[in-house]
Amino acid sequence: xxxxxxxxxxxxxxxxxxxxxxxxxxxxxxxxxxxxxxxxxxxxxxxxxxxxxxxxxxxxxxxxxxxxxxxxxxxxxxxxxxxxxxxxxxxxxxxxxxxxxxxxxxxxxxxxxxxxxxxxxxxxxxxxxxxxxxxxxxxxxxxxxxxxxxxxxxxxxxxxxxxxxxxxxxxxxxxxxxxxxxxxxxxxxxxxxxxxxxxxxxxxxxx
Numbered sequence: 001x002x003x004x005x006x007x008x009x010x011x012x013x014x015x016x017x018x019x020x021x022x023x024x025x026x027x028x029x030x031x032x033x034x035x036x037x038x039x040x041x042x043x044x045x046x047x048x049x050x051x052x053x054x055x056x057x058x059x060x061x062x063x064x065x066x067x068x069x070x071x072x073x074x075x076x077x078x079x080x081x082x083x084x085x086x087x088x089x090x091x092x093x094x095x096x097x098x099x100x101x102x103x104x105x106x107x108x109x110x111x112x113x114x115x116x117x118x119x120x121x122x123x124x125x126x127x128x129x130x131x132x133x134x135x136x137x138x139x140x141x142x143x144x145x146x147x148x149x150x151x152x153x154x155x156x157x158x159x160x161x162x163x164x165x166x167x168x169x170x171x172x173x174x175x176x177x178x179x180x181x182x183x184x185x186x187x188x189x190x191x192x193x194x195x196x197x198x199x200x201x202x203x204x205x206x207x
Contacts, residue, residue: 005199008124008146008191017125017196023206024118026111033116036101036109036183045097054079054087107206113186114202126193129154134165143173150190155181157197178202 003024007014054060060079067074081089101109117123126146131138143149154163154175167173174185178201186192194202 003118005118005123005125005194006121008126008148008193012124012126012128012146014125014127014196017199019118019199020203020207023111023203024115026108026115028116028119029108029112032105032109033112033183033187036106036113037187039099039101040183042097042099047095047097049092050094051088051091053089053091054081056091057085057087060086110181110183110186111206113183114206117186117192122190123192123194125196125199126154127195129156129193129195130160130163131166134162136166136169139163139166139173140170143170146191146193148191148193151188153185153189153192155192155194155198155202157195157201178205 002018003021004016004018005024006016054077057079060077064075064078065072077083079086081087114123124146129139129142131142140149143152149172151172152174154167154173156163156175156177159175159177159180164175167175174182174189176182176185178198181202
């Protein structure tokens, strides 16, 4: 059975594009998609949070007062956790959150996501998305004509600077090239608008 991605409507002159069953006709693997999405989200964590423990705080090498006879509780350092300006108990340290997902699993997950988008009628061919000028209202008008004012992902072979600048103020719109597709954005998008040449590049990548 041949599959094709439809164009988005009367305002778009693009024609439906026939696509590979292997890339856009794969079964939906929920476990693999979940692993792919969580891996990408985890790898985006900076892991740079840091606090100073008592070893890292400057000073405190001298005993504040003698052990007995002052009326104070005994203390060996002024940089302990109970002191003002002291170190933090169980201080947070920089951490590498990176997880690994091999290429075979990554590509299989992407095929699963794209196939499900096609089955749910959330991916469309659209060729005429680049505005004549870098103005937000021109892109907004094109999206309105295509009933794509929700969370929309626009995928092109190469990101056009005019389109990128014009869509920057549209909070729910993301513009990307084929080699920079984010699986998290792909899953969250209500509609995905993709050019015909980008579809062919996706097939080459995922076949």
